[in-house]
Amino acid sequence: xxxxxxxxxxxxxxxxxxxxxxxxxxxVSRTAVWYWASRAALGWLVIVxxxxxxxxxxxxxAVSLTxxxxxxxxxxxxxxAHVTVMPRWRYRVHRWEATSTAVFTQAGWFxxxxxxxPVSRIxxxxxxxxxxxxxxxxxxxxxxxxSAAGPIKIAGLDRDTAQRLVAExxxxxxxxxxxxx
Numbered sequence: 001x002x003x004x005x006x007x008x009x010x011x012x013x014x015x016x017x018x019x020x021x022x023x024x025x026x027x028v029s030r031t032a033v034w035y036w037a038s039r040a041a042l043g044w045l046v047i048v049x050x051x052x053x054x055x056x057x058x059x060x061x062a063v064s065l066t067x068x069x070x071x072x073x074x075x076x077x078x079x080x081a082h083v084t085v086m087p088r089w090r091y092r093v094h095r096w097e098a099t100s101t102a103v104f105t106q107a108g109w110f111x112x113x114x115x116x117x118p119v120s121r122i123x124x125x126x127x128x129x130x131x132x133x134x135x136x137x138x139x140x141x142x143x144x145x146x147s148a149a150g151p152i153k154i155a156g157l158d159r160d161t162a163q164r165l166v167a168e169x170x171x172x173x174x175x176x177x178x179x180x181x
Contacts, residue, residue, distance in 0.1 A: 023095060023106055024095040024096050024097035024104040024105060024106055025095065025097045026095060026097055027091065027094065027095055028091065028094045028095075028096065028154070028155065028156035028157055029138060029156055029157055029158040029161070030091070031136050031137065031138060031156075031158065032087075032090075032091060032094070032136075032138060032155070032156030032157075033087040033088060033091045034087070034136060035087075035132065035133060035136040035138055035156065036086065036087035036090055036091075036156070037083050037084070037086075038132065038136075039132060040082055040083045040086060041079070041083050042132075044075075044078075044079035044082065044083065047075055047079070048072070048075055048076060051068070051071060051072040051075055052072065054068060055068040055069070055072060086109055089109045090109045093106060093107065093108055093109055093112055094106065094107050094108075094155070094156060096154045096157075098165060098168060098169055098172075099119075100119065100172060101118060101119055102116050102117060102118050102119060103116070103117045103119070103122070103143050103152055103169065104116050105153070105154055107153070107155070115149070117143055117145045117147065117152050118145075119169075119172050119173055119176045120173075120176045120177065121145040121146050121147065122143055122144070122145055122169065122173040122176075123145060123146060124142075124143075124144040125141065125143055125144075125166050125169045125170050125173065126141070126142045126144070126166075127139050127140065127142075127162050127163065127166050128140050128142065129159070137158060137159050138156055138158060138159065138162075139157055139158070139159045139162035139163070140153060140154065140155045140156070140157070140162070141157060141162050141165050141166055141169075142154075143169065
């Protein structure tokens with residue numbers, strides 16, 4: 001079993017209460033699948049629109065027309081594949097958990113990342129919602145720690161779960177002995 005990164009002196013054993021890196025228990029909101037699909041579709045829509053504009057604006061010969069249509073079809077196929085596969089894949093991977101000793105996250109789809117933050121290292125807990133996330137009633141929670149790896153982000157939580165998590169982590173961090181450095 002992998003252990004969380006940390007420092008120790010030679011001959012010193014790991015504390016029994018030290019959290020180990022493991023898969024978290026909770027999935028993000030099922031609505032996150034629709035949010036991720038919509039966000040991806042908006043990005044692809046811009047690319048497809050550029051292809052269509054290029055096709056309409058180009059007054060070249062039939063070979064050029066064939067190249068434009070082929071590029072548009074390839075782009076459309078890639079877009080459909082991305083918009084249908086990526087959100088479901090991310091949903092299967094993205095997980096989170098908060099205990100009295102640590103916050104665990106697992107995220108990504110191609111590049112997957114497992115993170116753990118001991119509660120004693122938490123400096124701030126934030127929640128944010130962009131316009132599209134507000135439309136889907138989702139929120140993100142960011143847990144900032146004294147870590148060179150940066151903050152831990154939990155994306156795709158339903159709004160109520162995110163608010164509860166922020167409140168619980170804030171209370172737990174305040175009650176935990178440590179200087180968060």
